[in-house]
Amino acid sequence: MAVEIDTSAFTEEAYELLSELEDSLLELEERPTDIELISRVFRAMHTIKGSGAMFGFDEVAKFTHEVETVFDMARSGTLPVTKALIDLTLAARDQIRSILDASRGGPPADQDNANRIISGLRALAPQKGGAAATETKAAAAPKADAEGPHVYRVRFEPKPEIFSSGTNPLLLLNELRDMGQCRVVAITNTLPSLEELDPERCYTHWEIFLTTTQGENAIRDVFIFVEDDCTLNVRLLTREEEQEDAEPKKLGEILLERGDINEEALGKALTPLGDRLVNAGVVSADKVRAALTEQRVVQEQKQQQTKAAEVDAVVRVPSTKLDKLVNLVGELVTVQARLNQISGRLNNQHLQLVAEEIERLTGELRDNTMSIRMLAIGSTFNKFKRLVRDLSTELGKQMELTTAGADTELDKTVIDQLNDPLVHIIRNSIDHGIEKPEVRKAIGKPLVGQIHLSAVHSGTSVLIQVKDDGKGLDAQLLRRKAVEKGLLSPDAVLTDQEAFMLIFGAGFSTAEKITNVSGRGVGMDVVRKSIESLRGTIDVQSELGKGTTITLKLPLTLAIIEGLLVGVNHDYFVLPLAAVEECVELSPKDIANSHGRRIVNVRGEIVPFIRIRERFAMDGERPIIEQIVIANVDGRRVGFGVDTVVGQHQTVIKNLGGSFQYSDEFSGATILGDGTVALLLDLARMVRYVEMQETKETGGA
Amino acid sequence: MIDFSVDDTGSTGTLILSGPLTIQHALSLKETLLKVGGDVKHLILNLDQVSSLDLTALQMLCAAHREWVKKGKKLTREGNVPDIVNRVVRESGFTGCLENDDVIGLWTGASN
Numbered sequence: 001m002a003v004e005i006d007t008s009a010f011t012e013e014a015y016e017l018l019s020e021l022e023d024s025l026l027e028l029e030e031r032p033t034d035i036e037l038i039s040r041v042f043r044a045m046h047t048i049k050g051s052g053a054m055f056g057f058d059e060v061a062k063f064t065h066e067v068e069t070v071f072d073m074a075r076s077g078t079l080p081v082t083k084a085l086i087d088l089t090l091a092a093r094d095q096i097r098s099i100l101d102a103s104r105g106g107p108p109a110d111q112d113n114a115n116r117i118i119s120g121l122r123a124l125a126p127q128k129g130g131a132a133a134t135e136t137k138a139a140a141a142p143k144a145d146a147e148g149p150h151v152y153r154v155r156f157e158p159k160p161e162i163f164s165s166g167t168n169p170l171l172l173l174n175e176l177r178d179m180g181q182c183r184v185v186a187i188t189n190t191l192p193s194l195e196e197l198d199p200e201r202c203y204t205h206w207e208i209f210l211t212t213t214q215g216e217n218a219i220r221d222v223f224i225f226v227e228d229d230c231t232l233n234v235r236l237l238t239r240e241e242e243q244e245d246a247e248p249k250k251l252g253e254i255l256l257e258r259g260d261i262n263e264e265a266l267g268k269a270l271t272p273l274g275d276r277l278v279n280a281g282v283v284s285a286d287k288v289r290a291a292l293t294e295q296r297v298v299q300e301q302k303q304q305q306t307k308a309a310e311v312d313a314v315v316r317v318p319s320t321k322l323d324k325l326v327n328l329v330g331e332l333v334t335v336q337a338r339l340n341q342i343s344g345r346l347n348n349q350h351l352q353l354v355a356e357e358i359e360r361l362t363g364e365l366r367d368n369t370m371s372i373r374m375l376a377i378g379s380t381f382n383k384f385k386r387l388v389r390d391l392s393t394e395l396g397k398q399m400e401l402t403t404a405g406a407d408t409e410l411d412k413t414v415i416d417q418l419n420d421p422l423v424h425i426i427r428n429s430i431d432h433g434i435e436k437p438e439v440r441k442a443i444g445k446p447l448v449g450q451i452h453l454s455a456v457h458s459g460t461s462v463l464i465q466v467k468d469d470g471k472g473l474d475a476q477l478l479r480r481k482a483v484e485k486g487l488l489s490p491d492a493v494l495t496d497q498e499a500f501m502l503i504f505g506a507g508f509s510t511a512e513k514i515t516n517v518s519g520r521g522v523g524m525d526v527v528r529k530s531i532e533s534l535r536g537t538i539d540v541q542s543e544l545g546k547g548t549t550i551t552l553k554l555p556l557t558l559a560i561i562e563g564l565l566v567g568v569n570h571d572y573f574v575l576p577l578a579a580v581e582e583c584v585e586l587s588p589k590d591i592a593n594s595h596g597r598r599i600v601n602v603r604g605e606i607v608p609f610i611r612i613r614e615r616f617a618m619d620g621e622r623p624i625i626e627q628i629v630i631a632n633v634d635g636r637r638v639g640f641g642v643d644t645v646v647g648q649h650q651t652v653i654k655n656l657g658g659s660f661q662y663s664d665e666f667s668g669a670t671i672l673g674d675g676t677v678a679l680l681l682d683l684a685r686m687v688r689y690v691e692m693q694e695t696k697e698t699g700g701a
Numbered sequence: 702m703i704d705f706s707v708d709d710t711g712s713t714g715t716l717i718l719s720g721p722l723t724i725q726h727a728l729s730l731k732e733t734l735l736k737v738g739g740d741v742k743h744l745i746l747n748l749d750q751v752s753s754l755d756l757t758a759l760q761m762l763c764a765a766h767r768e769w770v771k772k773g774k775k776l777t778r779e780g781n782v783p784d785i786v787n788r789v790v791r792e793s794g795f796t797g798c799l800e801n802d803d804v805i806g807l808w809t810g811a812s813n
Contacts, residue, residue, distance in 0.1 A: 163756075168755070170755075170756060170792055173793065173794070184792070184793070184794030185794045186794035188763055188795075191763060191767075192764070193764065193768060194731065194738065197760065199724070199761055200724060202756065203760055204760060204793075
C-alpha cells in the first residue's frame with residue numbers, strides 16, 4: 001500500500017523513544033537485574049524497530065533488530081546485563097539517532113560504527129549456534145509468554161483519522177500474520193454511503209482470530225506504536241474453553257460478548273426460553289434474571305474501562321499550533337485591555353459587566369493556555385545523566401548526578417533553550433570543579449564527586465541549581481586572570497561574588513589546558529547570553545575547597561509577563577514586575593542634593609539611577625517631580641527615572657523586528673489597549689551598557 | 702489513472718482503473734465513482750492495470766459496490782484482477798465482506 005507517509009510523526013516518536021531508552025539503560029546500569037527495566041528497554045527497541053519498518057526506515061529497523069535480538073537474550077535471562085552490554089546498547093542508541101538525523105538532512109550515519117556495535121553485541125551473546133542462531137531467533141517474534149498454541153480474538157478499531165499519521169493498518173495485520181495462523185475479518189458496518197464517505201478516514205475495523213504460541217503481550221506489542229490511535233481488545237478464547245466446567249458458548253452468549261447484540265435484545269429473545277425453563281421447573285426465574293444481570297454488569301464494567309481509557313488518552317499536538325494559540329490568546333488579552341479602557345470611558349454599566357466577564361474568561365483562557373505550554377524539566381535533567389556518565393569515563397573521574405524537582409514545570413520555549421546552557425555549566429563543573437579520585441582521596445573527600453541538579457519554583461520564576469562538591473572557585477585567581485587578560489583593570493576592587501561572575505565573561509577561562517570538555521572560554525560566556533536572552537539571571541556561590549553552586553533564575557514563561565507600565569513624555573515602557581522592588585519620587589530638592597550625580601537617597605540608602613529620557617535621548621521637559629522605579633538588577637538595587645508610573649500591566653510580549661536587532665536594551669514590545677506600542681526594557685543589559693559607557697568616559701577623562 | 706466512458710446508448714459504462722489506487726488519488730476516485738453511480742445501468746469494471754491498492758480505495762470500492770447493488774445496476778468485470786489487488790483484498794479481510802452475490806468477483810477474487 002502506498003499511503004503518503006508523514007515520516008515526521010515517526011521521527012518525533014523515535015527521538016522520544018530513544019530518550020526513554022537512554023534513561024532506562026542508565027537506570028539499568030544501576031539495577032542490572034531489574035526485569036521491568038530490561039523489558040522497558042526491549043519494548044522501546046521493539047517499537048522503534050516496528051514503527052521504523054512501518055514508515056520505511058529500513059536501516060533503523062534492520063539495525064535495531066540486531067540490537068533487540070541480543071537484548072532479548074537479556075530479557076530471557078540467557079545473557080547477563082553487564083557494563084559492556086549497556087555501553088554497546090547506548091552506542092547503538094546513538095547510532096539509531098545518527099541514522100534518524102541523517103534522514104533529516106544530517107551527516108550520513110557511520111556504517112563502520114554500526115558494524116562494530118553489532119559485532120560487539122554478537123560477541124556478548126552466548127555462542128550457541130553463533131550468528132546463525134542469532135539470526136534465527138531474530139526472525140521470530142518476541143518471546144512467548146504463553147504455553148502451547150492458543151486462539152486469541154484481537155479486535156482492532158483504528159481511529160478514523162489514523163491515515164493522517166501515516167499509519168497503514170494493513171502492515172499491522174501482516175505483522176500479526178507473522179505470529180501464527182491468522183484469520184482477518186474486516187468489519188465495515190460503519191462505512192457510510194459513497195456520498196458521505198471521506199476518503200481519507202478509516203471506517204474499517206477488524207476482528208482477527210490468531211492462533212499462536214505467543215502471549216497477549218507479544219500481540220499488544222504489535223500495536224504499541226498506534227495504541228493512542230486505536231481501541232484494541234485482545235481476548236484469549238481457548239483458555240476459557242479449556243476450563244473444566246466450561247461448556248461451549250451458546251450463540252446468544254457469543255453474540256452478546258462480541259457486542260453484536262445488546263442485552264435488551266437478548267433478554268427479549270431469551271424471555272420465552274427463560275419462561276419455558278422456569279415453567280418446566282428446571283431453573284428459577286431469579287436465576288435467569290441473575291444470569292442476565294451478570295452479563296449486563298460485566299459488559300458495563302468493560303464499557304467503563306474503555307471510557308476511562310479514552311478519558312486518559314493524551315492528544316499530541318504540534319507545537320506550532322500551540323504557539324499560534326498562545327499568539328491568539330495574546331491578541332485577546334490586548335483586545336480585552338482595550339475593551340476595559342473603552343467601557344471605563346463610556347461609563348456604561350451593561351458594557352462594564354460584559355467587559356468584566358470577558359476579563360475573567362480571558363484570564364482563565366490565558367492561564368489554561370499557558371499551562372498547556374508548561375513541561376516538566378525532568379526530561380532535560382535525564383539527558384545529563386548520560387553526559388555525566390560519558391564525561392566520567394572520558395576524564396577519569398568518578399561522579400554521581402543526583403536530581404531534584406524533575407516535575408517542576410517551565411514554559412516549553414524556556415526548556416528548549418535551557419539545554420545548552422546547562423550542558424556548559426555541568427561540563428564546567430565536571431572539568432574544573434570535581435577533582436580526580438586520587439586528589440579527592442588525598443584531601444579526605446569521598447572518591448565519587450557529586451553534582452546535584454535541582455529545580456524549584458520561586459514566585460513567578462524557577463530556580464535551577466547546579467551544585468558540585470568540587471574544589472570551588474578561587475576569587476583571587478579569577479581576579480588575577482582577569483587582569484592578565486586585560487578584562488579588569490589592576491586597581492579594580494571586586495567582591496568575591498563579583499569575581500565569581502568573571503567566569504561568565506567573554507574569552508575568560510582559567511583552564512591550564514584546553515580539553516574537549518571545556519577551557520576555551522566560550523562556553524560560560526554563551527551561558528550568560530543564553531540565560532539573559534531568556535530574561536533570566538545567574539548567581540554563583542562558591543567556597544574554596546568545598547564546591548560551587550550556580551543558580552539560574554528563569555521566568556516561568558516568555559509569552560506573557562506581569563510588567564510595570566511607565567511613561568516618559570508621550571511614550572511608554574514596561575519593566576518586568578518581578579524585578580521591581582519599589583517606586584520613589586525624585587523632587588528638585590533631591591536633585592540639588594545629589595550634586596549632579598544620578599543617585600537617589602532611599603531611606604538612607606544611596607541608589608544609582610538611570611534616567612530613561614536621557615538614555616534614549618527623548619524629547620520633552622522633565623516633570624517637576626520624577627518617578628524612580630527601583631529594581632533588583634543582578635543582585636543590586638538600581639533606579640530607573642521615568643515621568644509617570646501607570647501601573648501593573650499584563651504584558652503580551654511581541655518580538656521586535658529586524659530593525660531593532662542592535663537595540664538589545666529592549667527585550668520585546670507589547671501593544672497597549674489603545675493600540676500604543678510599549679517597549680519592554682532589558683534592565684540588566686541597560687545597566688551594563690550605562691556602566692560601560694561611564695567607565696569609558698571616566699577612563700577617557 | 703481513472704478513465705470512465707459511456708457507450709452510445711448511454712446505458713453501459715466502462716470504468717478503467719489503472720496505476721496506483723492510493724490515498725493520493727482518493728478524491729478523484731471518489732468523484733468518478735459518484736459519477737459512475739448516477740450515469741449508467743450496466744457498469745463494466747476493469748482493474749487489469751492497477752499497480753497498487755490501499756485501504757482508502759478498498760473502502761470506496763466497497764461503499765460504491767453496495768450502492769450499485771442496492772440500485773440494481775448490472776455489474777460485470779472485464780480483464781483480470783491483478784495479484785496485488787487480490788492480495789490486498791485478502792490481507793485486509795475484505796474477502797466476502799458483502800453477502801450478496803459478488804457479481805464482479807472483486808471481493809472473492811474469482812474470475813468472471
